[in-house]
Amino acid sequence: MRISQRGLYALQALTVLAQHPAGVVKIRDIAARENLPEKFLEAILLDLKRARIVDSLRGAHGGYQLKRSAKKISLGEVIRKIDGPLAPFEDAESLRRRVNGDPKHRALFRVLLDVRNATAKILDHTSLSDLCCSSRN
Numbered sequence: 001m002r003i004s005q006r007g008l009y010a011l012q013a014l015t016v017l018a019q020h021p022a023g024v025v026k027i028r029d030i031a032a033r034e035n036l037p038e039k040f041l042e043a044i045l046l047d048l049k050r051a052r053i054v055d056s057l058r059g060a061h062g063g064y065q066l067k068r069s070a071k072k073i074s075l076g077e078v079i080r081k082i083d084g085p086l087a088p089f090e091d092a093e094s095l096r097r098r099v100n101g102d103p104k105h106r107a108l109f110r111v112l113l114d115v116r117n118a119t120a121k122i123l124d125h126t127s128l129s130d131l132c133c134s135s136r137n
Helices: 005-018 027-034 038-050 075-083 092-101 103-124 128-136
Strands: 054-057 063-066
Touching (some): 005 027, 005 038, 027 038, 027 063, 038 054, 038 075, 075 103
Antiparallel strands (some): 054 063
């Protein structure tokens, strides 16, 4: 699994939004706080809106906010929406087929599937809220 720069920026922006649960945050404020390119961030937030992770509000007091509680948004969900499957290559189902369908290389594909499963377990059980709490310590 590889997290792209786009995925990393998405996680950084969402962490900022998670730290402001009661209000909206402007793109320029997120970009300035995290030192991210504003235009690139705008495209990422639009993708996150399409994925129903954030909402946007228009107008002078507009900006972005999380659509759900930060406790209910996992890092795994975000990464999958931005970067695709968590497997080292292909997806989990393809790896399972290789484990079952290629006896000569079964051990190799089993290890790759185990890596994917361990990664998914960590990312799927870590929420944006967890990031905010650990960054305060």
